[in-house]
Amino acid sequence: MNHKSANLAIISNNTFEATKAVNLDNYDISSALQTTLEFNELIAIFSSKIAHKIPHSAFIYTNTEFALEVKSGVFTRHSCNYALKVEQQQLGELKLMRNHRFSDGDLQLLETLLCCLIYPLKNATLFHQALKMAYTDPLTQTHNRASFNDTIKREMSLAARNVKNLSLIFFDIDHFKTINDTYGHDCGDITLALGAKWIKESLRDSDIIFRYGGEEFVILLSDTDANGAELLAERIRTSIENHTIAYGMETIKITASLGVSTLRANDTIESFILRADKAMYTAKNKGRNQVVLAK
Numbered sequence: 001m002n003h004k005s006a007n008l009a010i011i012s013n014n015t016f017e018a019t020k021a022v023n024l025d026n027y028d029i030s031s032a033l034q035t036t037l038e039f040n041e042l043i044a045i046f047s048s049k050i051a052h053k054i055p056h057s058a059f060i061y062t063n064t065e066f067a068l069e070v071k072s073g074v075f076t077r078h079s080c081n082y083a084l085k086v087e088q089q090q091l092g093e094l095k096l097m098r099n100h101r102f103s104d105g106d107l108q109l110l111e112t113l114l115c116c117l118i119y120p121l122k123n124a125t126l127f128h129q130a131l132k133m134a135y136t137d138p139l140t141q142t143h144n145r146a147s148f149n150d151t152i153k154r155e156m157s158l159a160a161r162n163v164k165n166l167s168l169i170f171f172d173i174d175h176f177k178t179i180n181d182t183y184g185h186d187c188g189d190i191t192l193a194l195g196a197k198w199i200k201e202s203l204r205d206s207d208i209i210f211r212y213g214g215e216e217f218v219i220l221l222s223d224t225d226a227n228g229a230e231l232l233a234e235r236i237r238t239s240i241e242n243h244t245i246a247y248g249m250e251t252i253k254i255t256a257s258l259g260v261s262t263l264r265a266n267d268t269i270e271s272f273i274l275r276a277d278k279a280m281y282t283a284k285n286k287g288r289n290q291v292v293l294a295k
Contacts, residue, residue, distance in 0.1 A: 063092035140196035167229035
């Protein structure tokens with residue numbers, strides 16, 4: 001990619017819009033920004049590389065597409081803000097801060113230097129979009145089984161290292177086969193999508209939901225003990241029970257059975273999952289539409 005003739009639009013808080021030709025030979029920025037595809041690292045590198053030309057005490061980068069906020073430094077009253085985009089693609093917003101105003105010369109130079117950041121940000125965006133697609137179930141827009149396999153390893157390792165609780169909820173929609181057989185697979189798909197939506201509405205920001213397979217979902221709860229996980233599972237169960245699905249002329253009520261397990265010191269991934277799975281089937285065998293805590 002020839003960055004010297006990169007065309008982009010940088011829109012600032014002054015509604016500045018420009019196309020710039022950038023000569024990067026004077027700045028050791030371009031090569032440094034090619035070393036990573038992580039947003040937080042890109043912004044930190046950019047901040048460090050421009051600090052001698054445009055001193056600043058802090059930065060904040062936000063990207064709504066990935067629900068991301070990266071910030072560092074000492075926040076002060078004066079700032080300049082830029083919404084970054086290239087070829088109509090939004091790449092996030094960057095704010096620099098310091099304790100005195102940015103001069104017109106500072107802003108002009110910054111707008112030129114921001115051109116160095118645009119294509120690395122675009123590459124990072126494309127990478128994370130592809131990663132998101134690879135780890136997302138298209139029907140329910142939850143994380144998929146592959147994502148679960150990676151995430152549970154990381155979360156179990158973090159819980160052990162930091163001596164933190166970790167809990168897991170295994171969730172299954174009751175009589176799902178009957179819904180499919182009675183109303184058809186389109187209705188079954190709607191049931192799964194709405195069920196996932198209602199679960200998400202009951203979760204905290206730190207909770208992660210995965211479609212495990214078929215009508216089964218798994219929810220990982222970091223820093224959550226058995227009592228907290230059981231309470232959350234009951235909130236999910238109640239939410240599902242209180243909703244209805246309108247399909248054609250029919251109104252369909254669904255329920256769910258949930259099993260809860262909390263990580264033990266000697267657990268493997270398999271044993272941790274198996275306890276929650278068994279607890280869920282105990283809930284089904286006891287009449288469905290209930291929560292069972294693994295023993």
